[in-house]
Amino acid sequence: MTTTLTIDLDAIAANWRLLVARHSAPVAAVIKADGYGLGAIPVARKLQQAGCKHFFTAHLSEALAVRDTIPDEFLAVLNGLQASDVEIFAAHNIRPVLGSLAEIELWCAHAKTLDRPLSCLIHIDTGMNRLGLPPSELAILANDPSLLSGLSVDYMMTHLVAADEPASNINARQAASFYTACTHFPGIKTSFANSSGLFLGSAFTSDLARPGAALYGVNPTPGLPNPLRQTVHLSAKILQIRDIQSGESVGYSAAWTANRPSRIATIAVGYADGYLRHLSNNGAARFDGAPIPLVGRVSMDLTTFDVTGTKAMPGDALVLLDAHYGVDDLAQAAGTNGYEILTSFRNRCTRVYLGA
Numbered sequence: 061m062t063t064t065l066t067i068d069l070d071a072i073a074a075n076w077r078l079l080v081a082r083h084s085a086p087v088a089a090v091i092k093a094d095g096y097g098l099g100a101i102p103v104a105r106k107l108q109q110a111g112c113k114h115f116f117t118a119h120l121s122e123a124l125a126v127r128d129t130i131p132d133e134f135l136a137v138l139n140g141l142q143a144s145d146v147e148i149f150a151a152h153n154i155r156p157v158l159g160s161l162a163e164i165e166l167w168c169a170h171a172k173t174l175d176r177p178l179s180c181l182i183h184i185d186t187g188m189n190r191l192g193l194p195p196s197e198l199a200i201l202a203n204d205p206s207l208l209s210g211l212s213v214d215y216m217m218t219h220l221v222a223a224d225e226p227a228s229n230i231n232a233r234q235a236a237s238f239y240t241a242c243t244h245f246p247g248i249k250t251s252f253a254n255s256s257g258l259f260l261g262s263a264f265t266s267d268l269a270r271p272g273a274a275l276y277g278v279n280p281t282p283g284l285p286n287p288l289r290q291t292v293h294l295s296a297k298i299l300q301i302r303d304i305q306s307g308e309s310v311g312y313s314a315a316w317t318a319n320r321p322s323r324i325a326t327i328a329v330g331y332a333d334g335y336l337r338h339l340s341n342n343g344a345a346r347f348d349g350a351p352i353p354l355v356g357r358v359s360m361d362l363t364t365f366d367v368t369g370t371k372a373m374p375g376d377a378l379v380l381l382d383a384h385y386g387v388d389d390l391a392q393a394a395g396t397n398g399y400e401i402l403t404s405f406r407n408r409c410t411r412v413y414l415g416a
């Protein structure tokens with residue numbers, strides 16, 4: 061057991077509560093991609109105990125994987141409805157987020173077959189141009205409410221394009237088109253903000269917020285202090301320490317060369333663990349609270365750090381992620397975002413759950 065990913069479920073629950081305190085209506089939990097890489101089942105169980113009643117996944121398979129953990133909660137699938145899946149959705153009381161007239165028709169037809177109302181959400185596209193009813197289909201639906209017969213629509217929903225850029229005027233445009241669209245569906249609740257949307261102000265309030273990333277500690281307000289707690293701690297024991305001379309290189313392609321006599325520590329973490337190769341020559345770890353630079357390439361199973369001048373010994377732990385150097389810091393070093401850092405974690409390292 062040399063590499064340990066510790067996931068703090070209490071911090072995730074605290075983050076959910078902080079978001080709840082920011083919103084006047086219920087706050088769901090998005091647990092797609094296996095709970096942003098941290099484990100959808102333990103996260104769902106913890107948040108359900110904390111009082112969360114609404115959960116979203118991207119895929120039906122992800123919803124099925126957590127259904128037994130949260131058998132009675134509202135559980136919805138963001139990616140929509142495929143004809144082959146209608147029976148499974150209905151049998152497990154999982155709500156599809158319907159994103160086209162064709163999907164609405166499928167769900168209506170199944171409601172007719174079962175002769176009972178079926179629950180769902182309707183996704184309106186207000187600018188993302190990926191999923192959701194485009195304006196042309198929205199106009200058809202708004203003019204013909206009978207297209208929804210047999211359906212119990214819990215929420216009209218849309219998704220923000222640039223919520224993490226508060227200065228972007230796309231946000232206000234989306235709020236205006238969403239709430240204008242919703243006037244055609246009086247009595248149906250709304251679901252709008254993601255993590256960053258919860259920090260955009262009252263125009264982005266709805267009947268159900270849908271944060272994901274912020275629950276797991278990603279900063280929803282880039283450039284400002286992170287109001288959330290870090291939820292992951294990654295550490296790895298040093299396997300070996302090599303003393304090298306000035307002019308010697310380290311690792312594949314000799315991508316780093318020492319310009320002084322150096323001590324190089326090797327740990328059992330690589331890109332196969334989700335420690336991104338883009339961190340080569342650019343990441344950092346901490347030993348005894350002090351930063352130490354990543355040197356050379358991140359390889360599949362091993363990464364090397366320059367521990368010159370420290371007291372590090374084989375068997376000592378290097379800390380790769382903690383409260384001081386969090387997912388957004390690592391993301392910056394890797395040229396990506398905290399979402400990709402979290403969802404890259406693989407199951408090879410030992411996982412420890414705090415607060416389970």
Ligand SMILES: *Cc1c(COP(=O)(O)O)cnc(C)c1O
Pocket residue numbers: 090092138218219253254255256270271272273274
């Ligand atoms: C992923 C997703 C969310 C959550 O977004 P975060 O930025 O992680 O808070 C909300 N709604 C939809 C439609 C999504 O796809």
